Amino acid sequence: MQDPLAVAEELIELTTTLATERRLEALLGAVVSSARRLTRAEGGRVLVLDRTGRHLHGLIGQNECAPEAAAFPDTVSVYSEGNAFNMRDANVFSAVTGQIVNLADLYDYTNFDVSALYAHDARTGYRTRSFVVAPLWNVEGVTLGVLQLINIRLTPDGEIGALPKAFERIVASFAAHAAVAMANARLFEENRQLIRQLDRKNADLAQENTRLKVMATVSDDQVVGESPVFQAALDLARRAASAPVAVLLLGETGTGKEVFAQAIHRFGKRRGRPFIAQNCAALPETLLESELFGHRKGAFSGAVADKKGLVHEADGGTLFLDEIGDMPLALQAKILRLLEEGSVRRLGDTKLEKVDVRIVAATNADLPQKIAQGSFREDLYYRLSVFPVQIPPLRQRPSDIPKLIDFFLTRIAKTHGRSSFALTPRALDALCRWRYPGNVRELKNIAERAALLVDGDERIDLKHLPANLSATQAPDIVVPSSTTAANHASLRAAVRHYEAIVIENRLRETGWNQSRAAELLQISRRSLVEKLQRYAIRPPS
Numbered sequence: 293m294q295d296p297l298a299v300a301e302e303l304i305e306l307t308t309t310l311a312t313e314r315r316l317e318a319l320l321g322a323v324v325s326s327a328r329r330l331t332r333a334e335g336g337r338v339l340v341l342d343r344t345g346r347h348l349h350g351l352i353g354q355n356e357c358a359p360e361a362a363a364f365p366d367t368v369s370v371y372s373e374g375n376a377f378n379m380r381d382a383n384v385f386s387a388v389t390g391q392i393v394n395l396a397d398l399y400d401y402t403n404f405d406v407s408a409l410y411a412h413d414a415r416t417g418y419r420t421r422s423f424v425v426a427p428l429w430n431v432e433g434v435t436l437g438v439l440q441l442i443n444i445r446l447t448p449d450g451e452i453g454a455l456p457k458a459f460e461r462i463v464a465s466f467a468a469h470a471a472v473a474m475a476n477a478r479l480f481e482e483n484r485q486l487i488r489q490l491d492r493k494n495a496d497l498a499q500e501n502t503r504l505k506v507m508a509t510v511s512d513d514q515v516v517g518e519s520p521v522f523q524a525a526l527d528l529a530r531r532a533a534s535a536p537v538a539v540l541l542l543g544e545t546g547t548g549k550e551v552f553a554q555a556i557h558r559f560g561k562r563r564g565r566p567f568i569a570q571n572c573a574a575l576p577e578t579l580l581e582s583e584l585f586g587h588r589k590g591a592f593s594g595a596v597a598d599k600k601g602l603v604h605e606a607d608g609g610t611l612f613l614d615e616i617g618d619m620p621l622a623l624q625a626k627i628l629r630l631l632e633e634g635s636v637r638r639l640g641d642t643k644l645e646k647v648d649v650r651i652v653a654a655t656n657a658d659l660p661q662k663i664a665q666g667s668f669r670e671d672l673y674y675r676l677s678v679f680p681v682q683i684p685p686l687r688q689r690p691s692d693i694p695k696l697i698d699f700f701l702t703r704i705a706k707t708h709g710r711s712s713f714a715l716t717p718r719a720l721d722a723l724c725r726w727r728y729p730g731n732v733r734e735l736k737n738i739a740e741r742a743a744l745l746v747d748g749d750e751r752i753d754l755k756h757l758p759a760n761l762s763a764t765q766a767p768d769i770v771v772p773s774s775t776t777a778a779n780h781a782s783l784r785a786a787v788r789h790y791e792a793i794v795i796e797n798r799l800r801e802t803g804w805n806q807s808r809a810a811e812l813l814q815i816s817r818r819s820l821v822e823k824l825q826r827y828a829i830r831p832p833s
């Protein structure tokens with residue numbers, strides 16, 4: 293047998309292999325070789341327990357004297373008939389009990405059923421004599437399989453016998469190390485497979501996302517707004533729709549750039565074809581490139597299959613590029629080629645493909661300033677700004693506010709399963725006074741929030757609006773202007789609207805003293821109370 297120094301060296305080498313080798317079979321191969329060198333065994337094998345826990349399968353086999361003898365009967369049943377452990381098998385015994393089996397001569401021993409090995413020997417002409425089985429148990433004491441060592445040579449001249457007692461512990465600890473490495477390698481392999489599955493899933497999801505974008509073509513949403521500035525912008529969009537040019541939509545956030553892009557698509561000849569929108573600020577460069585232009589299989593890790601881009605999906609239709617000012621320069625060049633030549637190249641491809649796509653781009657950034665800073669291509673800007681459409685912010689068209697409120701509340705009421713939501717005059721007034729830094733989107737959000745806060749048939753009042761809105765005080769004397777709700781209501785409604793505001797102002801002045809307010813308003817207290825009920829005017833809570 294080996295001297296202690298050689299044993300130590302073998303163990304060090306094995307530990308290094310165990311720590312670095314991640315492939316299960318290579319790792320087990322190293323374990324068997326190392327164990328054989330350590331014990332001077334002619335052969336060695338590893339049998340691994342399958343996931344059902346019912347069978348041990350031969351995974352690795354080595355035999356320096358008879359390579360054909362390396363393969364053991366491939367599968368050993370863990371259970372015998374009646375579902376008891378098959379303890380007559382030396383491998384199962386070791387795997388189940390965690391003990392080493394150490395037989396000096398297989399042909400002298402009768403306690404284990406080794407008939408399969410006899411048959412194997414008879415078939416291969418090899419003679420198995422000493423036979424050692426060590427359990428491969430991981431740290432939690434779970435059996436992973438067994439390590440076999442065959443024909444241990446006790447002397448340099450080849451005398452064969454049982455493993456010396458002193459070596460049993462070495463082999464046991466050796467097997468325990470191997471089991472831990474084996475468990476790690478399995479986890480590693482499972483992780484790799486999970487990552488592969490995830491990559492595949494991601495690719496599927498990306499395709500699905502694209503498909504949904506195609507399906508969610510254009511909604512039939514109305515474009516609400518009758519103010520002259522808004523109508524002028526809409527008229528420009530209508531003209532742009534009939535020309536085969538790119539359109540650049542300019543406007544603050546929430547002004548309705550996407551609504552306009554959809555309208556341009558709907559107004560034009562491409563109406564029945566896909567409308568696809570992509571926000572250029574939403575994705576990192578490589579992902580955006582692959583999303584827009586597609587990729588070939590293997591173009592990057594995770595590109596497990598060919599994928600079409602949004603430009604392909606939008607073929608014959610419209611591609612809306614929101615926040616174009618945030619598009620990386622390399623992709624701007626690709627958009628320029630699409631505009632100039634009508635062709636695109638997928639990531640990882642050498643060929644150009646022809647596509648017929650109308651580009652509508654939008655931004656709220658100052659593109660000339662970006663050009664000066666070197667982050668936006670001037671040539672692309674000139675290409676896109678053939679047809680610029682400026683969408684005015686809501687504060688420049690307050691006369692559109694009542695119509696928009698009405699539009700959103702009617703739509704929200706439908707989703708709440710009710711016919712409508714009513715507003716108190718002071719709530720309407722506060723909504724009409726607000727300057728809406730978030731434009732139409734902000735107005736829509738305020739309406740949605742208010743609809744959630746009202747109880748039953750209650751009207752939307754100041755308390756249902758965001759605090760900063762209800763804090764906007766109405767002026768003492770309300771002068772009708774062309775920019776308030778009243779301008780778009782009937783005369784009767786307008787008069788009621790102002791009546792409510794004047795009453796509320798007087799009440800505020802008098803600290804909500806109804807008698808005093810009635811006096812100032814020169815009406816009876818009873819009449820005041822009636823009006824308070826009619827207009828749902830209440831002191832702030």
Ligand SMILES: Nc1ncnc2c1ncn2[C@@H]1O[C@H](COP(=O)(O)OP(=O)(O)OP(=O)(O)O)[C@@H](O)[C@H]1O
Nearest residue numbers: 514515516517544545546547548549550551732733
């Ligand atoms: N004129 C309009 N009529 C009806 N709804 C509108 C109108 N303008 C905007 N909206 C609604 O307001 C919300 C914001 O509009 P949209 O997304 O088109 O704005 P945007 O300018 O593209 O915003 P961003 O700059 O943040 O991308 C959407 O829910 C949209 O339906």
